[in-house]
Amino acid sequence: SQQGEEDPQALSIQEGENATMNCSYKTSINNLQWYRQNSGRGLVHLILIRSNEREKHSGRLRVTLDTSKKGSSLLITASRAADTASYFCATDGSGGGADGLTFGKGTHLIIQP
């Protein structure tokens, strides 16, 4: 079953603008991770935020986590054409990943040059 649900399903913006994607989940988590996938290829790990963290930065990425609302957001600043991809949030439960990651359906991001 899908735990994380990304919103929006698709997003198209101009190069240089910021892109924000949201993810909601249903049950308690240990960590929440964001992955990127280009054209049906493998997933690339972007960032992991632990359940006791509220915000994390990595380069042009900023992730927030609100465990009370069971939601997370991924912000990509100063977008580039190369950021065009699908973005997935993934959660793991108390097993720390031994139960496998549960992915949302993803947000398809298109950066217009």
Add this chain to the structure above:
Amino acid sequence: KAGVTQTPRYLIKTRGQQVTLSCSPISGHRSVSWYQQTPGQGLQFLFEYFSETQRNKGNFPGRFSGRQFSNSRSEMNVSTLELGDSALYLCASSLWIVGVSTQYFGPGTRLTVL
């Protein structure tokens, strides 16, 4: 370090056949997980192996099986293939630390069942 590798990258089979996919994890990673990705169901967890033992299994029929070898390489097998098994199969390895499981994915094997 070399990343996760999967072979073959593409595979075409017919209904009723069986298939074996292979995954070599990042050196030092002992946990290997398998996922199925389809347009309709998205990414779904198949199973996870750690030190040659299956630790958990997703909600898939018994036709889907796997194993892990002493060098952490893993294989998954699908028997009696169905059209609905057409998918991208992704393998991920992780340096499993209690409470943290960043998984590193391979490029996937795209299976087409005709």
